[in-house]
Amino acid sequence: MKVSDYPIQNGRIDKWIIEAFLLLNSSYPEDLKVNTFFSRTKIKDLILSGNIKVDGIKNKNPAYKINPKNEIIINLPEVVEYDLKAENIPINIVFEDEHLLVINKEPNFVVHPSPGHNSGTLVNAILYHCDGKLSGIGGIKRPGIVHRLDKDTSGLMLVAKTEIAHLSLSDMFKNHSIERNYQLLVWNVPDSNGLIDQPIGRSKFNRKKMAINLNGKKAVTHWTLLETFSNLVSLISCKLETGRTHQIRVHMSSIGHSLIGDKIYGGLPKKNKTQNSIQKNIITKCKNFSRQALHSKTLTFEHPISKKQMHFDIDLPNDIRNLINSIK
Known part of the structure; x- marks a missing residue:
């Protein structure tokens, strides 16, 4: 691929390749279009693995700045x-x-x-x-x-x-320009609002779990307290600045407010010898809830084509609503 053959602004090689493939694909008839995997992450993997050459020389730098005189050769691994x-x-x-x-x-x-x-x-x-x-x-x-x-x-x-x-x-x-808000039920009663800014990475003790990890990726969660139930359970709203794996579950668990029904990061309310029969009944109902009580409630974003502002809000599902009604 000669850079000068494509009407694309020169810059980073990873971004240029994505745009070049999209441009090339758009010129094909429908039956020849390539339905493939050219995300920036995939292109980065190709570059780091030495599958992309610039002027005959392997380039392993995704941020390499190309110029109109460059010729780029891409070796696509066999698709599984x-x-x-x-x-x-x-x-x-x-x-x-x-x-x-x-x-x-x-x-x-x-x-x-x-x-x-x-x-x-x-x-x-x-x-x-x-x-x-x-x-x-x-x-x-x-x-x-x-x-x-x-x-x-x-x-x-x-x-x-x-x-x-x-x-x-x-x-x-x-770029964190899509606004996402979740509603969830957690054990105990947090402050009225707060922010958790703790990096998340793989757990050192269980590779199937995520954990607060100083060598992990930046993760930021804002929470707001919406309602409490018998000083044991709280309904809260969480707004994500980042989107790490299990972010809300890990962050809330890290401050003593694990999600109801979370079998991986979950826990129980703080021990209290004076719990009455109502509180014990609430604990039993919450312990029997079949999944983590987590719901993606709102999405706000700019439409990628029309540029219109889009906003969606969906009610809590029946299982969470029924649990709330039963512990009020």
Whole structure:
């Protein structure tokens, strides 16, 4: 690929390659378009693994500044085929246009295929709904997926239908310009509001868990207390500045307010010898709740194409509402 052949502003090689592929792909007829995985992260991986040459020399610097005289050669590794089937699974669509979907995800619904979950996922359902036409930037296992919610987390989620929407939405998440608010039930009663600014990384003791880790990635969570129940349980709202894996669950657990129903980071209320029968009943009901009581309630963002301000707000699901009603 000769840089001078593409009407793209010169700059970082990783960003230039993404734009060049999109431009190249847009010139193909529909039956020849490439539905593939050219996210900035994937391009970075190609660069770091030595699969991209500039003027015949391997370049392993994603921030390398290109110029019009450069010639870029890309060696694409062999694609591993993945049998991803479209499945007629009902999904709750809050908004849809030609570029994106906003979905109200049900609890106990896996977002994308993984070992042990090759079917029955949200991706399988979306492929069916969109007749197999989704942005491929998320990868062969995650087409259209811009961000994810845990299996047990309910609520609003964005899905990209086109490459241009996927790239734009991914940048918005990276730049923290998409506003996300969650509601959740936690043990004990926190202050009326607060901020947790603690990095999150893999636990040193259990690689399947995340933890507060000074060598981890920056993570910032704001919380506001909404309601309390018998001085044992609280309904709070959390606003994310960052989007780390299990961020809310790890952060709230770190300050003594783990989520109700969280089997990984959960706990119990502070011990109190004077607990009455009502409080003991509340503890029993909360201990029996089948999932972490976490709900993605609002999404606010600028539409990647129309630039219109979009805002969505979805009520708490029945299981959390029923639990709240039973402990009031």
